[in-house]
Amino acid sequence: MTRFYATMQFFPIESGAVMIALAVFVGFVIMIFMLSPLISPRPMKLNGSHVLVTGGSSGIGKAVAVEAVKQGALVTIIARNEQRLLQAKKEIEQHMRDKDRQKVLCISVDISKDFSAVEKAVQQAQEKLGPVDMLVNCAGTSFASRFEDIPVDEFKQQMEVNYYGTIHATRAVISTMKYRRRGRIVLVSSQAGQIGLYGFTAYSASKFALRGFAEALQMEVKPYNIYLTITFPPDTDTPGFQTEQTFKPKETKLISETAGLYQPDYVAKRILQDAIQPG
Ligand SMILES: NC(=O)C1=CN([C@@H]2O[C@H](COP(=O)(O)OP(=O)(O)OC[C@H]3O[C@@H](n4cnc5c(N)ncnc54)[C@H](OP(=O)(O)O)[C@@H]3O)[C@@H](O)[C@H]2O)C=CC1
Numbered sequence: 357m358t359r360f361y362a363t364m365q366f367f368p369i370e371s372g373a374v375m376i377a378l379a380v381f382v383g384f385v386i387m388i389f390m391l392s393p394l395i396s397p398r399p400m401k402l403n404g405s406h407v408l409v410t411g412g413s414s415g416i417g418k419a420v421a422v423e424a425v426k427q428g429a430l431v432t433i434i435a436r437n438e439q440r441l442l443q444a445k446k447e448i449e450q451h452m453r454d455k456d457r458q459k460v461l462c463i464s465v466d467i468s469k470d471f472s473a474v475e476k477a478v479q480q481a482q483e484k485l486g487p488v489d490m491l492v493n494c495a496g497t498s499f500a501s502r503f504e505d506i507p508v509d510e511f512k513q514q515m516e517v518n519y520y521g522t523i524h525a526t527r528a529v530i531s532t533m534k535y536r537r538r539g540r541i542v543l544v545s546s547q548a549g550q551i552g553l554y555g556f557t558a559y560s561a562s563k564f565a566l567r568g569f570a571e572a573l574q575m576e577v578k579p580y581n582i583y584l585t586i587t588f589p590p591d592t593d594t595p596g597f598q599t600e601q602t603f604k605p606k607e608t609k610l611i612s613e614t615a616g617l618y619q620p621d622y623v624a625k626r627i628l629q630d631a632i633q634p635g
């Protein structure tokens with residue numbers, strides 16, 4: 357009893373309440389921690405999965421295809437130029453783990469204009485390699501100039517490839533993913549899709565659009581065990597980047613350079629790692 361009173365004196369009533377609140381809070385945090393594996397998605401194994409990469413014939417997309425194949429995936433690459441597709445296919449195939457089971461398929465289609473053409477290409481890929489488990493939207497294009505120097509049609513072109521192209525490919529895979537309750541979708545934005553940058557009036561806007569789309573769609577498809585990730589890379593040393601360098605205003609170059617220049621295989625690894633285990 358004496359000890360009881362001593363304790364009561366040592367902890368006045370207010371601090372007793374604080375201690376209880378603290379205990380409840382700590383208990384809550386521990387509980388969330390223990391439940392988190394049940395709440396967050398389980399990592400998707402790429403081994404044996406079908407990964408479809410738009411823009412898979414060059415740069416970041418090709419590096420994603422290589423990395424996916426290294427992890428045991430069956431891969432479809434989509435782009436327009438057939439020569440570059442076949443060249444990339446050969447290169448990607450060299451990284452296969454199991455040549456009997458894995459396949460690399462290439463399909464030539466322009467993703468930016470006609471949804472039914474994209475739908476047909478995806479159907480073809482699914483017939484050959486099975487339902488798409490992961491879609492990586494890498495096809496994209498950039499344009500950097502001062503606002504008045506950008507032809508008005510270029511604004512449409514940027515939206516068509518970077519935004520509508522992503523919508524088309526995503527729309528073509530979503531129903532099957534919902535039906536199977538399995539899927540990952542990657543959108544490739546840019547650091548210029550987080551902040552509007554000098555010279556990127558057309559490009560930045562098209563990359564900002566992707567974020568609104570990703571957030572809205574994620575809310576719709578979470579109950580179907582489908583997870584979207586969006587990536588915002590800095591300058592990355594790809595054929596697309598080399599072309600961009602030839603016409604970029606110097607202001608754009610100077611600002612972009614402050615974020616450094618990354619290698620496509622590093623960016624690709626990060627993209628896949630995030631997609632495999634989002635959150
Ligand atoms: N490199 C960089 O600095 C950064 C790039 N990004 C983004 O990453 C993505 C990839 O860029 P990067 O690897 O540099 O680009 P590349 O130009 O090297 O490759 C682009 C790929 O997309 C394909 N593609 C382009 N237009 C279309 C189309 N209309 N239909 C189908 N395929 C198309 C190209 O093939 P084909 O021409 O034969 O169709 C090619 O395979 C882009 O979305 C880009 O905006 C983001 C941040 C930085």
Ligand SMILES: CCCCCCCCCCCCCCCC(=O)[C@@H](N)CO
Nearest residue numbers: 498546547548590591597600611612615
């Ligand atoms: C106070 C504000 C200071 C702002 C400084 C921030 C610097 C950010 C650098 C952004 C780099 C953008 C790279 C775009 C890459 C890209 O998408 C193209 N290369 C595509 O080909």
